[in-house]
Amino acid sequence: MDSLIDSLVALIPPKIAAHLPLSNKGYVYAPLDAGLGALVDVSRPSLWIAAGSILFNPIYWNIVARNGA
Numbered sequence: 001m002d003s004l005i006d007s008l009v010a011l012i013p014p015k016i017a018a019h020l021p022l023s024n025k026g027y028v029y030a031p032l033d034a035g036l037g038a039l040v041d042v043s044r045p046s047l048w049i050a051a052g053s054i055l056f057n058p059i060y061w062n063i064v065a066r067n068g069a
Contacts, residue, residue: 031038041047
């Protein structure tokens with residue numbers, strides 16, 4: 001059964017397979033006593049873009065709604 005699953009996984013393009021939870025092989029979990037720095041990579045621009053979007057949207061729409069525009 002495992003060989004069938006491995007052969008099917010081999011057919012999935014790597015960029016897609018990386019996002020699918022097909023098995024626990026290759027996963028590296030942070031230790032339970034690790035700090036937040038071990039879990040979050042703050043040097044990645046995508047983190048800051050996401051944080052900025054999450055903060056900007058509600059603040060912007062709240063200001064627009066209060067001004068009646």
